[in-house]
Structures are given as C-alpha cells and as structure tokens.
Amino acid sequence: MLTIKNLHAEVEGKKILKGINLEINKGEMHAIMGPNGSGKSSLASVLAGRDNYTVTEGEVWFNGKNLLDMAPEERAREGVFLAFQYPVEIPGVSNLNFLKTALNEIRAYKGLPALEAREFLKLTKEKQQLVDFHSNLMNRSLNEGFSGGEKKRNEIFQLAMLDPQLAILDETDSGLDIDALRIVSNGVNKLRDAEKSFVVITHYQRLLEYIIPDFVHVLYNGRIIKTGTKELALELEERGYDWLKEELHLKESV
Amino acid sequence: MTSDMILPFYQALTEDVNALSAQVPALATDTLQDIRRKALERFSAIGLPTLKTEAWRYTNIQRYLKEFPYELLSTASPVSEAVINSTAIPELDCYRIVLVNGHLQADQSTLPQGKGITVGAMSAHTTAPGFVTYFNEQHHLAAESLAQLNTALFADGLYLELAANTVLDKPIHVVNVYSCTAHAFIQPRHLWILNRNAAATIIETSVHPETATIAFANSVLETVVLENAELWHYNVQQGAESFREVHTTAAQQHKDSRYHHFNFTLPNTPFTRNNLSVALNGSHTETNLNGLYIASKHQHVDNHTFMDHIMPDCNSNELYKGVLLDNANGVFTGKILVHQEAQKTNAFQQNNNLLLGAKADINSQPQLEIYADDVKCSHGFTAGQFSEESMFYLRSRGIGEDAAKALMVNAFSHDITDAVKVPALQHFLQTQIAEIMNN
Ligand SMILES: Nc1ncnc2c1ncn2[C@@H]1O[C@H](COP(=O)(O)OP(=O)(O)OP(=O)(O)O)[C@@H](O)[C@H]1O
Ligand SMILES: [Mg+2]
Numbered sequence: 108m109l110t111i112k113n114l115h116a117e118v119e120g121k122k123i124l125k126g127i128n129l130e131i132n133k134g135e136m137h138a139i140m141g142p143n144g145s146g147k148s149s150l151a152s153v154l155a156g157r158d159n160y161t162v163t164e165g166e167v168w169f170n171g172k173n174l175l176d177m178a179p180e181e182r183a184r185e186g187v188f189l190a191f192q193y194p195v196e197i198p199g200v201s202n203l204n205f206l207k208t209a210l211n212e213i214r215a216y217k218g219l220p221a222l223e224a225r226e227f228l229k230l231t232k233e234k235q236q237l238v239d240f241h242s243n244l245m246n247r248s249l250n251e252g253f254s255g256g257e258k259k260r261n262e263i264f265q266l267a268m269l270d271p272q273l274a275i276l277d278e279t280d281s282g283l284d285i286d287a288l289r290i291v292s293n294g295v296n297k298l299r300d301a302e303k304s305f306v307v308i309t310h311y312q313r314l315l316e317y318i319i320p321d322f323v324h325v326l327y328n329g330r331i332i333k334t335g336t337k338e339l340a341l342e343l344e345e346r347g348y349d350w351l352k353e354e355l356h357l358k359e360s361v
Numbered sequence: 362m363t364s365d366m367i368l369p370f371y372q373a374l375t376e377d378v379n380a381l382s383a384q385v386p387a388l389a390t391d392t393l394q395d396i397r398r399k400a401l402e403r404f405s406a407i408g409l410p411t412l413k414t415e416a417w418r419y420t421n422i423q424r425y426l427k428e429f430p431y432e433l434l435s436t437a438s439p440v441s442e443a444v445i446n447s448t449a450i451p452e453l454d455c456y457r458i459v460l461v462n463g464h465l466q467a468d469q470s471t472l473p474q475g476k477g478i479t480v481g482a483m484s485a486h487t488t489a490p491g492f493v494t495y496f497n498e499q500h501h502l503a504a505e506s507l508a509q510l511n512t513a514l515f516a517d518g519l520y521l522e523l524a525a526n527t528v529l530d531k532p533i534h535v536v537n538v539y540s541c542t543a544h545a546f547i548q549p550r551h552l553w554i555l556n557r558n559a560a561a562t563i564i565e566t567s568v569h570p571e572t573a574t575i576a577f578a579n580s581v582l583e584t585v586v587l588e589n590a591e592l593w594h595y596n597v598q599q600g601a602e603s604f605r606e607v608h609t610t611a612a613q614q615h616k617d618s619r620y621h622h623f624n625f626t627l628p629n630t631p632f633t634r635n636n637l638s639v640a641l642n643g644s645h646t647e648t649n650l651n652g653l654y655i656a657s658k659h660q661h662v663d664n665h666t667f668m669d670h671i672m673p674d675c676n677s678n679e680l681y682k683g684v685l686l687d688n689a690n691g692v693f694t695g696k697i698l699v700h701q702e703a704q705k706t707n708a709f710q711q712n713n714n715l716l717l718g719a720k721a722d723i724n725s726q727p728q729l730e731i732y733a734d735d736v737k738c739s740h741g742f743t744a745g746q747f748s749e750e751s752m753f754y755l756r757s758r759g760i761g762e763d764a765a766k767a768l769m770v771n772a773f774s775h776d777i778t779d780a781v782k783v784p785a786l787q788h789f790l791q792t793q794i795a796e797i798m799n800n
Contacts, residue, residue, distance in 0.1 A: 156756075157753055158753070178762070180756045180759050180761050180762070180765075183757055183758055183759035183760075188758075191754065195748075197755075197769075198772060198775075199773065199774075200769070204768070205755070209755075209758040210759075212759045212764060265758065269758065
C-alpha cells in the first residue's frame with residue numbers, strides 16, 4: 108500500500124530525514140519509536156504534505172500513485188490521514204461544519220453524493236461513541252480551548268469519521284489519561300481491518316499493549332536503524348536507546 | 362436635466378455650486394430653505410476634500426468624482442419587482458420599504474402601521490415635530506463637506522419616527538435602489554427617530570441594477586435614539602462594479618439608550634466611503650459598532666468612524682474586520698473623543714484585517730483623544746495572513762485550498778456575524794461570505 112524508498116527531506120536547509128525505507132502492506136500495524144528530535148513527526152509531515160519540508164531525494168508510492176506529487180488535500184482524499192501530535196486550534200470554525208466539509212469533499216472526490224444531514228448526524232453519533240467524544244465538543248470551535256486529551260480524542264474521532272486507508276497517529280497517546288488511553292486504543296482496534304493500515308508513533312510501550320503492532324521500527328537521526336516485532340518495544344522500554352546507538356556506531360565504524 | 366448652459370457636475374461642484382441648487386426641488390418650509398442655503402455656503406467654504414484634508418488622507422474622492430461625467434439626479438423612475446427582489450433576504454419576515462434614488466415607492470412597500478408609527482417620505486414630513494427638532498441637528502455633519510452637499514441638494518429619503526414605547530414587531534428591510542439611465546450623482550437623505558423606550562431593527566440593502574451607467578450615491582442618514590430606546594441598524598452594502606458610494610450615518614444617543622450598528626461592505630463597488638459618527642448626549646448608554654468589509658479587485662473601502670463620548674458612564678465597543686483580496690485597499694479610522702465631563706467611560710476599539718491579496722493593503726489609524734481621567738479605553742490593530750498551520754490542518758483532512766480559505770474567512774468574521782441578532786440575516790451574510798470566497 109505504501110512504499111517509502113530512500114526518502115531524504117530537509118526543513119529550512121537542515122537535513123532531517125536521511126534515507127528512510129519502509130514498506131507497509133494492507134492490514135498492517137506499524138509502530139515507530141525513537142528519541143526526541145529523531146524525525147518521527149517530520150516523516151509524518153512529509154507523508155501528509157506539509158510544505159515547509161523539501162524532499163531532496165527518494166520516492167513515496169501510495170497504492171501505485173506518487174504521493175509526493177499530490178497536494179495535502181489530494182493525499183487525504185486518496186486515503187492518507189495524519190493524527191497530529193499538536194492539533195491546531197481554529198477559533199470560529201465549528202467542529203461539525205469542519206467535519207461535514209471534509210467528509211463531503213472526500214466523498215465528492217470518490218464520486219459519492221454529499222451526505223444528507225440526517226445520515227451525517229447518524230454517522231457522527233456512531234463514531235462519537237466509538238471514542239467517547241463528548242457531543243458538547245462537537246458544536247464548539249475546532250479544538251479551541253480543548254484540553255490536551257480532548258484534542259487527541261478529536262483526532263481519533265476525525266479518523267473514525269473520515270475512514271482513511273492509511274492512518275498515521277503521531278503520539279496520540281501522550282496527553283491521554285489512563286482511561287482515555289484504553290478507550291482510544293479500543294476505538295483504533297475496532298477500526299482495524301484487512302484493508303486498513305496504521306502507523307503509530309509513540310514513546311511508550313504501554314500503548315503497544317493495547318494496540319498490538321506487527322512491526323516496531325526505531326527511527327534515529329533521520330533513519331530507521333532497527334526493525335523488529337512488539338518485543339523490540341519491550342526491550343527499548345527496559346534498556347533505552349543507547350545500546351542501539353552504540354550498535355549503530357560500531358556498524359558504521361566498521 | 363442637463364442643457365448646454367449647465368456646467369458638468371464636477372466642474373459645477375468646484376466652480377459654481379449655486380447652479381446645481383437650481384436643479385433640485387425646493388423644500389416646503391422657509392426654515393428648510395434657509396438650512397439648505399447655509400449648507401451650500403458651508404460646502405462652498407470648505408470645498409471638496411483633498412488628500413490634505415485630515416479625514417480624507419487615504420482616499421482621493423476627487424479622483425472618483427471626476428471618473429465619469431455625472432449629472433445630479435433628483436428623480437426616480439419605476440423599477441421592477443425583480444430588481445427589488447435581487448436583494449431579498451430569504452426567510453426574513455419583515456416590513457419592506459423600497460426607495461428608488463431615495464424616493465419612497467409606496468405601492469411596492471409594506472409599511473409598518475399602527476399607533477405610534479410614522480413612516481413616509483422625508484418630503485412629506487418636513488413639518489412633523491420630530492423633523493423640525495432633529496433634521497440636520499447632528500453637529501458632526503457640519504465638518505463633512507459631502508454631508509453639507511447632501512443637505513443642500515437632497516431630494517428625498519425615508520422619514521421614520523416611533524413614538525414613545527413603540528416597539529416594532531418585525532424588522533424593517535429598507536431596499537435602496539439606485540437607478541439611472543445616465544451616469545448619476547444621487548443624494549438620498551433620511552431621518553429616523555426612536556422616542557423614549559421605542560425599539561426597532563432596520564436592515565438596509567442596496568442595489569444598482571444598471572451596469573452601463575454609473576450611480577454615485579452620497580447619502581446621509583441621521584438617527585436619533587432617545588431615552589432608553591434601542592436601535593439595531595444593519596447596513597449591507599452589496600456592491601456593483603457600476604456603483605460608487607459615500608454613506609454618512611450620524612447617530613445621537615440619549616440617556617440609557619442602546620445603539621447597535623452593523624456595516625457590511627461586500628464586493629464589488631470600486632469606491633466606498635462610510636462616515637459613521639455617534640454622539641452620546643446622555644449617560645448610561647451602550648453603543649456597539651460592528652463592521653465587516655470584504656473587498657476584492659481594485660476596490661477601495663474607507664470606514665471613517667467617530668465615537669463622541671460627551672456624557673459620563675457610557676460604554677462603547679467597536680470592532681471592524683476586513684478581508685482584503687487581490688489589489689483591494691482598505692482604510693479604517695477610529696476616532697474616540699472622551700470629553701472632560703465623560704468620566705467612567707468605557708471605550709474599546711479593535712480593527713483586524715486579513716490581507717489575502719498579493720497587493721492588498723490597509724491603512725488603519727486609531728485616534729484617541731481623552732480629556733477625562735477616570736476612563737477605560739483601548740484600541741488595537743492587526744493585519745495578517747492565514748495561519749499556515751491552520752491551512753495545513755484543514756487541507757490534511759481533504760478540504761481543498763479554496764474551501765479551506767472560505768472556512769477561515771468565515772471563522773475570521775464570525776464574531777461579527779455571530780452578533781447579528783436576526784437569524785435570517787445572519788444566515789444570508791454567512792452564505793454571501795462563503796460565495797465570495799468560493800469565487
Ligand atoms: N521548521 C523547522 N525548522 C527547523 N528545524 C526543524 C523544524 N521542524 C523540525 N525541525 C527539527 O527537525 C528535527 C526532527 O523533529 P521531529 O519533530 O520530526 O522530531 P520527533 O522525532 O517527532 O521528536 P519528538 O519525539 O520530540 O516528537 C528536530 O531536530 C527539529 O528541531
Ligand atoms: Mg514528534
């Protein structure tokens with residue numbers, strides 16, 4: 108579904124991604140871990156099309172289409188979704204109106220008619236329950252004055268509403284309380300199916316106890332330096348990243 | 362109306378304005394004729410504004426007056442229902458008053474009726490007690506030469522007076538039609554009076570149906586809000602390429618009154634100047650001035666406002682927001698004058714702008730003159746673009762660039778549109794804004 112080949116990207120002249128290779132197939136759950144500043148959010152941003160990043164080398168293919176050629180909205184309509192590490196507050200844009208616009212633009216792209224008001228409300232109710240997203244937040248301005256946890260839930264609520272093929276969750280777990288973490292993880296698990304793939308970026312093995320990954324990647328200094336299974340996350344939790352960095356230096360000095 | 366003997370309009374304005382007064386109908390009373398003569402003298406004395414006139418530093422009105430060979434137009438010809446309906450506000454339950462070039466079209470209007478309501482043509486009410494007391498009484502008009510020109514040469518307009526304790530059950534929608542078969546300079550003149558405890562909502566829209574002839578309106582409205590009365594006035598300037606406008610509103614408020622003024626300037630009138638002044642002649646008043654201007658192409662929109670705090674214990678709140686697209690040029694002036702007697706004044710002013718066009722521009726100037734010591738006053742100004750972060754967030758959800766901009770402009774203007782108390786009008790404005798942004 109998604110193929111990343113030797114991806115290099117920089118921001119404001121600073122090299123951030125230095126040759127990422129990653130293959131994600133239908134139905135897979137990938138976790139990306141790695142120290143602060145290693146480039147995890149940058150990778151997510153490049154995939155979603157944030158334009159302050161310049162891709163200097165490499166390719167990204169999504170369902171056979173060149174993702175890097177597309178505007179951010181086209182990527183979303185093709186089925187790529189990014190749950191932001193820091194969701195933006197937009198005063199004056201109502202959550203509901205925003206979602207309706209987004210949903211209908213995606214539907215129009217797929218040649219589907221706009222949802223009728225009643226159908227839209229029905230869908231909203233259903234997905235709201237999935238992540239236990241309070242209905243009073245629905246009528247407020249987009250993320251305005253939302254608590255950290257409420258913003259993260261809103262990201263997952265949007266994910267449920269827009270139903271993408273590939274969802275990238277950037278530290279959705281940070282800021283969530285213990286109950287919310289369970290609820291949101293259950294929500295994500297319910298959305299999983301054989302057609303959909305996920306990339307979860309996280310610092311904590313705890314999330315991966317709820318959302319069991321098929322693969323765990325370690326991103327360090329703009330590169331994936333190790334790939335393993337869920338056991339790798341446990342090991343990282345215990346030992347930190349230093350041993351990996353050392354391993355890498357040994358390899359590089361050879 | 363022109364003959365070979367008559368100077369072209371602009372030349373007459375600058376050289377022989379007396380010749381113009383021969384072209385307009387005489388008013389009914391000697392007192393009024395006297396007021397007219399004095400206004401003409403005053404106009405001749407101060408002349409047309411130039412870029413050296415303090416209040417017109419950023420707006421070259423002479424350029425617009427010279428742009429076409431206007432003729433002074435004092436009459437109206439019938440207009441079709443289709444023209445009037447082109448500015449209808451869907452779902453609005455209201456009284457409708459149709460004015461063509463300021464002249465009331467009674468058979469196309471549904472006037473409010475009943476005890477305490479006086480409504481009709483200005484020309485038919487020149488001896489009404491309210492007219493005698495308040496016409497041309499607003500002293501702020503004296504400083505503005507175009508208002509003097511209007512006083513000297515107007516033909517007609519809307520007179521409305523609500524007696525004490527009269528509350529209108531529905532809004533009044535005033536449809537201002539400016540219609541001409543040659544380039545015309547049109548000067549309507551209105552006077553609205555709300556006596557003690559009266560209340561009304563008045564919505565104005567305008568339409569200039571012809572595209573080949575230019576209408577230049579120089580209208581003046583005086584509003585008088587007496588003790589504990591409340592007026593909601595919405596002026597919706599839906600523009601046209603073939604329209605130009607100087608719109609002067611002079612309001613006065615008395616003790617315990619509330620005045621809410623909304624001004625919406627939408628594309629495409631190339632030149633709009635709004636003069637708005639509020640004189641607080643009584644204490645414990647509340648004033649809300651809200652403005653939203655959305656301008657595109659080469660539009661020039663100038664909002665010139667003046668809050669005159671004469672009496673103590675009054676609150677005023679002013680919020681003007683602008684969205685400037687393409688090469689549009691905005692001007693905002695917010696003068697707040699707090700007299701020495703006006704202790705315990707609260708006067709707030711804010712002007713925020715979105716500069717979206719590559720050559721869009723705003724000149725904004727607060728002018729605070731405060732002579733009382735126990736006051737709370739503030740002013741603020743911003744001009745900026747869309748936040749990149751917000752745009753990316755919206756687009757990352759599949760929302761196209763234009764739709765995202767429309768959402769953001771709606772968001773930017775929401776505190777103005779949210780304050781609109783008539784749901785049908787609010788919806789109408791939101792729809793208009795969305796349509797403008799989607800073009
Ligand atoms: N606009 C920018 N200008 C300059 N440097 C930037 C910019 N955006 C990101 N960076 C840098 O890129 C590097 C990678 O940042 P990124 O946000 O991708 O890290 P991360 O792995 O997501 O970290 P964290 O775990 O803290 O979220 C950091 O060194 C960061 O400072
Ligand atoms: Mg990050």
